Amino acid sequence: MCETCQNAEHNKNVTRKARPIRVESPWEVLGLDIHGPFPETSQSNTHVLLVTDYFTKWVEAVPLQKKDPFSVAKALATLFYRFGASKNIYTSQSWDFCEEVSRHLCERWNISQLLTPTDPTDPPSPGDCSAEVLRSSICSVVNEKPSEWDAHLDPVLFEFRTSVNSATKYSPFFLMFNRYVCLSSEVDFVKDSKEQGAGSDKVDGLPPFTATVQEQQNAVKEIVISNMTTACKRERKGVKRKSRGLPSVAFKVEDNVFRGSTASSLKKLKKGQFVSFQIETVLPPEQSMSGGKKTS
Template sequence: MANYAFYAALRHYLATRTVDAAIDLKKVTRVADNFIIKDHQLFYTGPSRQYMRLVILSDEQKQTVLKECHNKPGTGKHCGVRATRDRVIAGYFWSTLKKDVEEWVRCCHQCQLSNTSKKVSPVPPPIKVTEPWDVVGIDVIGPLRETPRNHQYVLTVTDLFTKWVIAEPLQTSSASEVAPALVSKLYMFGMVRKIISDRSREFVNEALNIKHAVSSAYCPQTNDQDEWTKQKMKCALRRYVSEAQNDWDVHLQAIVYGINTEKQESTQYSPYFLLFHR
C-alpha cells in the first residue's frame, strides 16, 4: 500500500508539479526524472530514457505479468529465474520485481515436477561458425505423447551462429518423413554449408547437397548447441504437456518463439535480435 501511495503521488507530481502535504516532496522529486506519464499510465524510463517500462502497482497486476512471462508457452515456457526476470524487466517495473520473480519460479508447480538432476559433461571445443546459416545442428525429439494429429516427434534445426531454432512436428522419426521436413525448413533461409547431427539413419544426407558432419555416437554433446536446443525443447514440452495434455503440437511454435526471443548466455543477445537486428 505504501508503494501505491508513493507512485500515485509521483504520478500526480508529474501531471501537476505539486504533491500532497503528507508526501515527502524530496523523495518524489529525487526520482521524478526517471518516470513519465503516457496514455494516462506511469512508466519507468531510467536516466537514459531509452526504454519505457510500465509501472506495476497491484498484486493482481504482478500475478498477470508473472504468468505471462513465465507460464505461457510462447512468452514464458516455464523458463528459469534469469530468463523470466529478463522478460519481466524488458516491459515492466516495480520495486520488488527481482524478489517476486525468484519466488514465483521457485514455487512454480510445473517447474518442480519437471526439474531433474543434470550430469555435468565435459565441454567440447566449439564448432567454428562465421555467419548465420553457415552450420546448423539437427535432431529429433521423441516419442512424445501422441496428439490428435498423430504427431509424436519434433524435428529441431538450430543455427549455430545466432542460436535460432526451427521446429516441426512429425508423426514418425523415419528418414522418409524427416528428410522432406528438413529440406522444407532449410528453404526458409537457404541451404547451409554443413549440417551437424548425431549418428542416426533419420539424418540421411544423400538428398542434401551439403556436408554432413556426424557427431560421435558415444558423445551426444559433440554438437553442444544442438544438444542444448534439444534439452531446452524437451524441458519446455515436458512442462507444457503436463498442462495441455496431448495438444503440444498446436503450441509448438509458441514454445519456439519463446526460445528465439530469450537472451542467450553465450551471446548475451536473443537469437531473434542476432538474426533480424531488432
C-alpha cells in the same frame, strides 16, 4: 549417387576428433536432434525435430509423425526453402540415417546438404545450456497438452527466440534478422531494443559481424525507400497522364444515357420487367423552391 552422398560415404570411416565447431555467420552450421516418442496428437505426431543454428541459437521445431529419414528430409526441405541450405548439419543420428536423409533431399528436392554424425554427449557450444532449457519447455507443453502439444510449440519457440542467450549475450531473433521483435503493436522500440539487447552494461555495443550487417542494412534501407518513392512518383505521373487523355462527358437531366441499339431493345421488354426508381433533381439555390422528384 549425388555429390553430397559421395562426400558422406567418403567421410563415413573417418574418425572425427572432438573439437569445438567454429562458426562465423547465421545458418552456416546447424545441429539436428529428434526428441520423442511423445503421446500421439490428433495430427498423429509423435516426435519433434529440433534444428538449431550454432551461430544465432535460432531454433526450428517441426512435429513428426515418424522418426524416419524421409520425414526428416521433408521437414528440412521446408526449412531450406525458407532459409537456404547450410554448410553442414551435425546430428546424433547414425551414418546410415544421415546418408538416407541426404539422398532424399538430393533426389526428391534437388537440395545438396551434408549431415555429419556427432557424439551425443558433445554440447552444441561451450557454456550454452539453452538447448536443455528448450527441451524442458517442450516436455512441459507435452505434459500439459498431451493430445495437442504440437499446436502449442510456437509460443515456446517465440519465448526462446526473443530471450537473451547466455553464450551470445543477444537474442536469437536479433542475431538472425538484425532487428528486435515483440507481440504488441503499441511499443516503444527504443525501450524494447534496450531490454532485448546484450545483457551487460554495453547495451549499445555490437559484435563486428552484427555491426557490419547493420550498416549494410541501413544503406540498403535508404536505397529501398528511394526506389519506392521514385516508383510512387512514376505511378502518379502515369495516372495523371491517363486522366488527361479521357474525354470530358457532361450529362443533362432527361438525356439518354443508354445509346445505340439499347433504346430499341428496351421497347421489347415486358411491362413487368421494368424497375421503378426515384430520380432527385438538384437545382441551384434560386430554383430550389421549384424543385421536385420524378418517377419513371
